[in-house]
Amino acid sequence: MGVAGKPILSGHRKPSDGVATSSSSTSAAAASANERIRRESRFGHILNRPEFAAISGAVLVFVMFGIAAGCSGMFNLDGIMNWSQVSAYLGILAVGACLLMIAGEFDLSIGSMIGFAGMMVAIPTVYFHWPIWLAIIFAFAGCMLFGALNGYIVMRTRLPSFIVTLAFLFILRGLTLALSIMFADRTIVSGVGDIAAKDWFANTLFHGVAFHDIFAWLGQIGFLKMLDNGQPLGPGIPKVILWLVVLAAIGAFVFAKTRFGKWIFASGGDAVAAKNVGVPIRRVKISLFALY
Numbered sequence: 001m002g003v004a005g006k007p008i009l010s011g012h013r014k015p016s017d018g019v020a021t022s023s024s025s026t027s028a029a030a031a032s033a034n035e036r037i038r039r040e041s042r043f044g045h046i047l048n049r050p051e052f053a054a055i056s057g058a059v060l061v062f063v064m065f066g067i068a069a070g071c072s073g074m075f076n077l078d079g080i081m082n083w084s085q086v087s088a089y090l091g092i093l094a095v096g097a098c099l100l101m102i103a104g105e106f107d108l109s110i111g112s113m114i115g116f117a118g119m120m121v122a123i124p125t126v127y128f129h130w131p132i133w134l135a136i137i138f139a140f141a142g143c144m145l146f147g148a149l150n151g152y153i154v155m156r157t158r159l160p161s162f163i164v165t166l167a168f169l170f171i172l173r174g175l176t177l178a179l180s181i182m183f184a185d186r187t188i189v190s191g192v193g194d195i196a197a198k199d200w201f202a203n204t205l206f207h208g209v210a211f212h213d214i215f216a217w218l219g220q221i222g223f224l225k226m227l228d229n230g231q232p233l234g235p236g237i238p239k240v241i242l243w244l245v246v247l248a249a250i251g252a253f254v255f256a257k258t259r260f261g262k263w264i265f266a267s268g269g270d271a272v273a274a275k276n277v278g279v280p281i282r283r284v285k286i287s288l289f290a291l292y
Contacts, residue, residue, distance in 0.1 A: 077224060077234040088244040095244075095251045096292035102255075103288050104268035107150065108165040110292070112172035117143050119176050122189040125196075132192075133201040144290045146172070151289030155282045206243075209236030264288070 046052060065074060073079045093110060100107055120139040124130040130138070150168055154161045180187050196202040212235055218224045219232030226232055255261040263284045266274035275281050 081234050081238060084241055085238040088238065088240040091244045092240070092247055095247045096288075099251060099254075099264060100288045100292045102268045103264045103285055104271065105151075105154065105161040105285055105288070106165065107147075107289065107292055108162060109146075109150065109168040109172055112169045112176065113143055113146065115176045116146075116172045119179050119189065122192040123179060123183050126189060126191045127183050131201075132196050132199040136202075147292055148286055148290040151286035154289070155285060206239060209238050210242055212236040260284070 074083070097107070097110070117139045120142050121132075121135045124135045124138060125132055146168065150161075150165055153159070154164050157164075177187060180189055183189065196207060215224060215232045215234055215236050219226045224232045224234065255264070263274070263279050266277075266279050267281050267284050271281050
């Protein structure tokens with residue numbers, strides 16, 4: 001007998017215990033169904049990484065070329081430097097394209113902009129005898145001005161950037177042809193390469209290779225093959241590759257560590273929501289068009 005004459009039932013369970021058990025089992029089932037807190041394997045985590053597709057594609061390309069052209073000298077030192085230099089030119093453009101595309105926009109005029117920029121360097125240098133460094137600065141300023149105009153029109157009219165930049169593609173192509181015919185009476189302005197080869201500014205920053213002495217030393221100790229003229233098989237690292245590394249590092253730092261990088265992601269994710277929380281959408285996108 002228990003207290004106050006009430007019997008004590010051994011093994012008796014309170015009703016609340018059953019409710020608690022049922023609730024805990026329901027919570028466990030909900031947790032297992034919720035993908036945000038569900039445990040995943042290491043391989044599954046790697047598959048979900050956004051860079052996995054790009055790395056896999058690069059590996060696949062190298063495997064295919066290794067099978068098809070592995071014996072052609074493609075993976076010798078001089079072959080690596082040759083295709084790395086070409087890839088670096090495209091990679092520099094890809095850095096700006098990446099910034100702009102993450103922000104939700106696209107620029108089709110980049111091909112014509114490259115030709116127009118070359119004309120802005122060549123014409124002042126050859127026909128007005130400007131120093132090459134001043135012509136390069138002039139080309140940078142002109143390209144940024146046209147890029148900012150692209151962005152302003154996109155933001156002002158709310159037209160798709162695909163349409164606006166497609167129009168600028170033909171505008172810049174027409175300007176390039178018109179200027180070249182006007183000054184050179186043909187579609188090519190020649191002579192700027194010879195001037196750039198003699199200019200200290202262009203040679204120091206853009207032209208030629210870097211670390212030539214290191215490569216020569218590696219050839220002397222037998223680490224690299226030497227040519228008949230006593231030079232190493234690879235004279236050095238093309239400077240455009242170093243520019244790609246620097247610009248890619250800057251782009252990665254901007255994305256990961258700066259407020260402007262967060263603004264870029266927010267602009268491309270949901271521009272309306274980003275604007276409502278104070279992100280300057282117009283300024284961000286116009287700046288990216290100018291930088292690209």
